[in-house]
Amino acid sequence: MYGKDSMKMAKIADKLAKKYNIDCIFTGQLIDLQKIVLETNNLIITAQHMDSLVPGRGMGHVLPEGLVDAGIQAVVLNHAEKPLTIAKLDATIKRAKELGLMTIVCADTVEQCRAIAELNPDCMICEPNTLIGTGNSSNEEYILETTKAVREVNSNILIMQAAGVSNAADVKKVMTLGADGTGGTSGIINAPSWEDKIDEMMSALVKFKK
Structure with missing residues (x-):
């Protein structure tokens, strides 16, 4: 998604985030x-990647300072479509923290969740790579085990359980099992009405707002 469609989605999410008074992370093409x-007020605008470099040489890389200058507040790292080594992830999280960018780090297995929690990101998205975009959400065992693995390392890390989440029932399931939040992509984009789908999911989520 890009351009006019991305803006349309952002404005819908912005309106509903205000309606429900919840923190809403919105990612998009850089x-x-x-x-x-510039055109929203209630979203945590989030880059889908950044690099750990500092100003200077860096043709083709995403400069952290550039994100901050553009008003971006957070960054997703280590998504299945943009994986990082532990060394690169560690360096990138540290650079983000230097600049006050919220770090939202993806992890696949229970072991990965535990290892990445040691790097102390602000938030983690625990989701099996095999379920991304399938419309099938994580099973109860996975949600409980990954949540436990993260919290045993650092109880301050926020946890999102997100793979395949596409309706209110999915939202209720992951939140009941202990997640701090959730999200969706394909389930929203493929819905007949983006606004109705986001409203459905946010209205389910707000019942668990702390």
């Missing part, structure tokens, strides 16, 4: 994010 920052 080239669209600065426009979205």
Whole structure:
């Protein structure tokens, strides 16, 4: 998603985040994010990647300072489509923290969740790579085990359980099992009405707001 569609989605999410008074993370193509920052007020605008470099040489890389200058507040790291080594992930999380960017780090297995929690990101998205975009959400055992693995290392890390979440029932399931939040992509994009789908999921989520 990009351009006008991305802006349309952002404005819908912005309106509903205000309606329900919840923290809503919105990611998008880097080239669209600065426009979205300027035209929304209630979203945590989030880059889908950044690099750990400092100003200087870096052709083709995503400079952390550039994100901050554009008004971006957070960054997703280590998504299944943009994986990082532990060394690169460690360095990138530290660079983000230097600049006050919220770090949202993806992890696949229970072992990965435990290892990445040691790097102390602000938030983790625990989701099996095999379920991303399938419409099938994680089973109860996975949600409980990954949540436990993260909390045993650092109880301050926020946990999102997100793979395949696409309706209110999925939201209720992951939140009841101990997640701090959830999200969706394909389930929203493929819905007949983006606004109705986001409203459905946010209305389910707000019942668990702390």
